[in-house]
Structure formats: C-alpha cells, structure tokens
Amino acid sequence: MDCNWRIKNNLERTPEDEVGSGEEGILDLWRAAITFGIILTMVRRIVIVRHGERVDHVFGMNDWLDLAFDNQGRYRKINLNMPDGLPIRAGAPRSFYKDGPLTQVGVLQGQLVGKGLLEESILRPGFEVFVSPAYRSIQTATAMLEGMKSNSLLKIEPYLFEWTGWYSEGIPSFLTTPELLANGFKNIDTSYNPVTKMSDLVVDEEVANYYTRTYDLVNRLIASTDNDLLLVAHGSTLEVGTRQLLGHPPRTTHKDMLQTLFAVPYGGVAVVELDEEVNKWKIIKNGKISISHSAVSNFCSHKNFVERDINYLK
Known part of the structure; x- marks a missing residue:
C-alpha cells in the first residue's frame, strides 16, 4: 500500500x-x-487531476452542438460516447460552447482515477476537494469521488480555471450553484466562500499571469487547512499549479506552456508532497495511477465494407 x-x-x-x-x-x-x-x-500531499475526455474535443467544438441539438434546441445522443443527457442551464445549447460535458469515456476515466487514489491511499481521510468552475471539471471530480467511495464536497474555485488566452471571446457562462444542485449535483459545498472571484478572471491574460494567479491560489488553499488537497481542473493545472511550488520560475510564453500541456492526458495526475525536514514540496511518482488505452474512432460497417467495395468497383 x-x-x-x-x-x-x-x-x-x-x-x-x-x-x-x-x-x-x-x-x-x-x-x-x-x-x-x-x-x-x-505526510501532506496535494493531488492535481486533469478532467476526463471532453465531448467537444472528440466531436468538434462547434460540430457537436450542431449534431446533437435539433432546431428546437433539444439534445439528442448520436454516439454511444456522448452523454445520455445534459443539465438544464441558462442559455443552452449555446452556453455549452467551451463549457461542454464529458464523454462517457471521460466519466469512466474520472471513476478509475478515483479508484486508484483510494487503492493507493494517496490522500489522508479528511482531504478537501477544490474544482474549476468548468462543467467538465465538476463532472470529473464527481466521478472521482464515486470511485473513491467518498462523500467529500466540491469547493468551486474560479482561479482553478485554465488559461484565459483561449477565451478571447469572453469567459464562458458556467453553471451556477443553484443550477448544479437542480441538476442533481448534491455534492457541491454551498457553505464554501471561494478565496477568488469569477469577476477577477481577466480575458486573454498573459501566460505569466496564469502561473501567478494559480500559484497564489494554491498557496492560499495550503494555508487555509492542514488537510490534504485534491484539485480537479485542467491539463495545464498540473504543471502551472506545481511549478513555483517546487521552486521553479513561472513560464512566460505560450509555446513553453504548451510543450508541457500536450504531455498531460485526460485524467492525468500530479502528486506533490511536503518534505517536512527541509520544508519543501517535491513531486512524486504516480505508481499505477495512470490510464492507458488505445484510440477508437467512429466505425460504420456499411461504410467500411459495403461502400468501400462499391467505390472500388466503379
């Protein structure tokens, strides 16, 4: 163990x-x-996890909205990997643009990571969960807690949201706490007062600002409790949230940040622990808490067997 x-x-x-x-x-x-x-x-630990596979990256940022909603704005599942249903929210379906759901595989990834954290006893009892306001992160955290068999509540922190340089059109309209509760997310900590504000997120921020705001948030969360921390957010958060904690300077360019981001898979995990003898944080190996699987694309037997032969004979 x-x-x-x-x-x-x-x-x-x-x-x-x-x-x-x-x-x-x-x-x-x-x-x-x-x-x-x-x-x-x-030994105090902080675990940072990237959300699971997202629908808009599998089926296309705009394409999935066009494919999965009819002219009346009603959702229809067109692939087994799409969610069975979607939450009722203001501005739908357009409000799902850049704040879309997980795929079925994405939910499973969250459950598997949670199960791994439990089996490896990575977090002490009483750990606290902080999540990005993005719907995909909230879904992932919920799935993880199911895998961990934990009743911990989710504390939503705006500054756990990813780099806003990808959102020049504006910050997405996230689901509100009342909307989440109305859609069955009973694990939201309604008594929690975030240490950061949604209104303070700056559109199209500099990379250095993203590192600084995330690092400042992590430090404030560390100071707020003696418990272990589970942060469920985005791919970049694994590096952005730990780099300065480990004593390295923040990255300053988009290219430099992307080189580390592209290495983080859905459900990727970073674990850091406090070395009390020198009072420094260090990153540790994940052990078996990683997921490997092959890629599977949309398959149609008629297209691949019948239509292919017809086209060949022409």
Missing part, C-alpha cells in the same frame, strides 16, 4: 502484513503501529 504515512522506527519487524488497502487500510496501519510501538507521521 503506497500510503502517505511515514514510519519512524528501525525495528526489524514491520506491520506491513497487518495492513489492508484503501481507507480501511489506513485504520489498519494505525492499529498495527500501536501493536508494534511504531510512531507514524503524516
């Missing part, structure tokens, strides 16, 4: 055989530690 607890003892015997997995395994570890007279210290 890759648990974020450190054993301070040089005994030849260890409690390893006494320990199970998941949250129950953590309790087992405490019981075994008492039996063997071992002192346990808690």
Whole structure:
C-alpha cells in the first residue's frame, strides 16, 4: 500500500502484513503501529487531476452542438460516447460552447482515477476537494469521488480555471450553484466562500499571469487547512499549479506552456508532497495511477465494407 504515512522506527519487524488497502487500510496501519510501538507521521500531499475526455474535443467544438441539438434546441445522443443527457442551464445549447460535458469515456476515466487514489491511499481521510468552475471539471471530480467511495464536497474555485488566452471571446457562462444542485449535483459545498472571484478572471491574460494567479491560489488553499488537497481542473493545472511550488520560475510564453500541456492526458495526475525536514514540496511518482488505452474512432460497417467495395468497383 503506497500510503502517505511515514514510519519512524528501525525495528526489524514491520506491520506491513497487518495492513489492508484503501481507507480501511489506513485504520489498519494505525492499529498495527500501536501493536508494534511504531510512531507514524503524516505526510501532506496535494493531488492535481486533469478532467476526463471532453465531448467537444472528440466531436468538434462547434460540430457537436450542431449534431446533437435539433432546431428546437433539444439534445439528442448520436454516439454511444456522448452523454445520455445534459443539465438544464441558462442559455443552452449555446452556453455549452467551451463549457461542454464529458464523454462517457471521460466519466469512466474520472471513476478509475478515483479508484486508484483510494487503492493507493494517496490522500489522508479528511482531504478537501477544490474544482474549476468548468462543467467538465465538476463532472470529473464527481466521478472521482464515486470511485473513491467518498462523500467529500466540491469547493468551486474560479482561479482553478485554465488559461484565459483561449477565451478571447469572453469567459464562458458556467453553471451556477443553484443550477448544479437542480441538476442533481448534491455534492457541491454551498457553505464554501471561494478565496477568488469569477469577476477577477481577466480575458486573454498573459501566460505569466496564469502561473501567478494559480500559484497564489494554491498557496492560499495550503494555508487555509492542514488537510490534504485534491484539485480537479485542467491539463495545464498540473504543471502551472506545481511549478513555483517546487521552486521553479513561472513560464512566460505560450509555446513553453504548451510543450508541457500536450504531455498531460485526460485524467492525468500530479502528486506533490511536503518534505517536512527541509520544508519543501517535491513531486512524486504516480505508481499505477495512470490510464492507458488505445484510440477508437467512429466505425460504420456499411461504410467500411459495403461502400468501400462499391467505390472500388466503379
């Protein structure tokens, strides 16, 4: 079990055989530690996760809206990987532009990552969850908590939203808390007061500003609690949210940022932990908390077998 607890003892015997997995395994570890007279210290961790696969990147930013909605604005599922339904929200269907949902695969990715975090005991009980206001991030966090079998609530933080340089037309109109609750998201922490404001997001910001605002937010969240943090946001957040924490200067160019972003897959995970001896954060290996699968495109047997032969014979 890759648990974020450190054993301070040089005994030849260890409690390893006494320990199970998941949250129950953590309790087992405490019981075994008492039996063997071992002192346990808690290692603080921050886990940052990219959202799962998004519909608009699979079916096209504008194309999916044209394909999946009729002239009356009614949603219709045209592919098994599309969601069974969509939330009711103001301005739909246009409000789904650049704030679209996950695919079915994207939801599964979130569940698998959550299951992995539980099995590896990466986060201590009582961890707090902070999410980007983007619908895809909220969906991913919800799916992750299902995989973790956790009842933790989602705290929405505007500054976890990605680089606004991709939004020269304006910041998307995100689902409001009342809309999320009305659409079945009962895991929203309605008592939480964000430390950042949506109105402070600047359209078409500089890359350096994106690094700075994210780093400042992470520091404020660290200072606000002694618990572990789970941040569910965007691909760039994994690097932007940890780079300065690890002692590196912020990147300043779009090209430089993209080189790191393109390496982050859907459901990508970054884990950093605090080395208390030197009071510095360090990034650690993910272990098995990664997802590998082959690409699958839209397949039609008639098109590939029948129409292909007809065209060949012409």
